[in-house]
């Protein structure tokens with residue numbers, strides 16, 4: 001009610017209807033618009049598809065705000081900016097973009113300095129905004145003439161240093177804006193913010209008295225399922241698509257570029273018309289595939305995470321993770337592209353610890369990030385790994401808790417695999433077995449011997465005896481002492497010991513050429529505490545799994 005009493009309200013509604021041709025506001029849109037028109041800083045947390053763009057595009061075309069002139073929109077991706085500018089121009093809104101790192105934008109900037117009619121919106125990459133002297137001059141000019149209406153920081157979670165990558169380096173430089181342009185309000189928008197990321201946004205931008213507009217991140221129409229990854233995932237995917245969503249739209253995410261090509265080909269061989277997409281493709285090919293997908297000509301895309309930022313397609317019926325995602329945040333961004341139309345959509349993840357391991361070694365090898373960032377990425381990976389291994393708790397609750405939102409699992413009503421499962425939950429006390437396993441690895445490590453995961457399970461249970469003898473594992477004090485639990489449970493025990501960082505793994509180059517690297521098991525960072533404090537090891541399992 002108080003929003004409708006605002007003096008800006010009549011103009012805002014007029015623009016909504018006549019410029020954007022929309023009838024009503026969605027949750028928090030009006031509040032965001034009125035706040036920025038009043039000159040206040042605002043942070044808008046909205047799930048993907050929630051309608052973030054309108055929160056700054058509409059005030060950009062209003063004249064009656066406390067600040068007016070050009071709305072500067074900082075955005076990480078050129079393709080995303082280009083789409084937005086095109087859509088705005090189709091609505092007869094004057095929008096412009098400056099994205100290249102070289103001087104190509106010189107003419108546009110000159111125009112920006114001199115033209116009497118400034119664009120309502122200027123889209124710009126953070127690098128360009130903060131590093132180009134010419135751009136700084138242009139901004140200063142606008143500011144001194146009171147033509148700088150507001151700074152909009154899109155995908156603001158990229159300010160958070162651990163989520164940062166090559167695309168978002170420039171976000172760190174945004175911290176200078178507040179002192180350089182006092183009085184110019186900020187609007188920061190994101191679809192993923194943990195309280196930590198939120199804190200980074202507030203301190204980097206220097207916000208003090210801001211309006212926080214958040215809403216539930218729960219996506220009730222998404223169904224979450226995690227499936228242990230076995231051989232021939234492709235056939236499993238084909239069965240899923242043909243059985244549930246023949247001829248519908250979906251995305252399949254893979255870690256590796258080569259994998260996207262391979263999986264797309266295997267799907268085509270089984271009658272599914274899939275295309276691949278990754279960052280190393282020629283830009284013409286990328287554009288073509290994206291257009292074909294947008295138009296519905298091509299329904300299924302097998303892609304790396306390069307595909308999707310800024311993708312706006314309402315009827316995506318499924319998002320499949322062929323491998324473990326890099327974090328819960330990434331998982332939510334990626335699954336968030338499903339079901340934007342509000343209809344039921346499936347999110348399926350194929351879990352294997354090998355993929356977690358592969359990601360871990362990518363982090364370890366990454367030369368572009370420092371040790372602190374590596375640790376945060378490792379921690380995020382452990383969290384998503386544990387999330388995948390959890391076969392008990394409501395997935396929706398785990399996801400929402402990660403974003404510090406409470407959720408009562410009773411409201412899930414079987415829309416995640418764990419809540420849907422009818423298997424009985426029992427809690428096993430595996431303290432004895434876990435201790436034997438860890439002591440066995442310790443013993444090996446003391447003898448400077450190393451063992452792979454599968455072999456460690458054999459050594460633990462005393463199976464595959466000739467192989468064990470050949471490698472000398474049978475000489476260990478704890479050899480075969482874990483024979484009282486099944487092979488399946490022993491494997492799960494190992495997975496959980498790793499997930500709890502009592503054990504760890506490391507990838508090493510194979511001695512034989514052209515062979516995949518081998519993963520060996522070692523003591524983890526929590527092994528000492530586990531053994532010396534005689535901690536107990538409880539594991540909840542489901543009887544049917």
Ligand code: ADP
Pocket residue numbers: 022023024025026029046047048049050051052053054312
């Ligand atoms: P986000 O950036 O939060 O992912 P967008 O701003 O791209 O979402 O909006 C998602 C879709 O919702 C777009 O197709 C947009 O036109 C539509 N939309 C946004 N606000 C409204 C509204 N008030 N009424 C109807 N449709 C809307």
